[in-house]
Amino acid sequence: MSKPFDMELFLAGVLAGSHATRQRHLKQAKLIQAEIAKRWQRETPWAWQRKHMAWFLNHRTKHCSEATRYYYLLTIRLLARRLDSSWTFNL
Structure with missing residues (x-):
């Protein structure tokens, strides 16, 4: 039995700012993770x-x-910073 991925632990090293900002990033990162896992089965x-x-x-x-x-x-x-990648994204 595998443990679920802990996004909070994953982002702990790069999260900064106020408590509300950190919580927003965690909430959004978990949603991004869920959507990518649903679409591509990448957990x-x-x-x-x-x-x-x-x-x-x-x-x-x-x-x-x-x-x-x-x-x-x-x-x-x-x-992307946490993954130590050179990926860039724009809107």
Whole structure:
């Protein structure tokens, strides 16, 4: 039996800011993880490719407001930094 992936532990090293900001990033990262797992069966960020996060930004947030899309972009950049990748994302 495997343990569920702990997103809070994964992002602990790169999370900064107020408590509310950290909680928002964690909530959004868990939602991103769930959507990618549902679409591509990739459970952990270590298995993700750039295309997975770009898909989330382009397709899952297209009906969101610009402000919401921006906050998801910040969370995705945080995930990319934690993965130590050179991926860049724009809206």
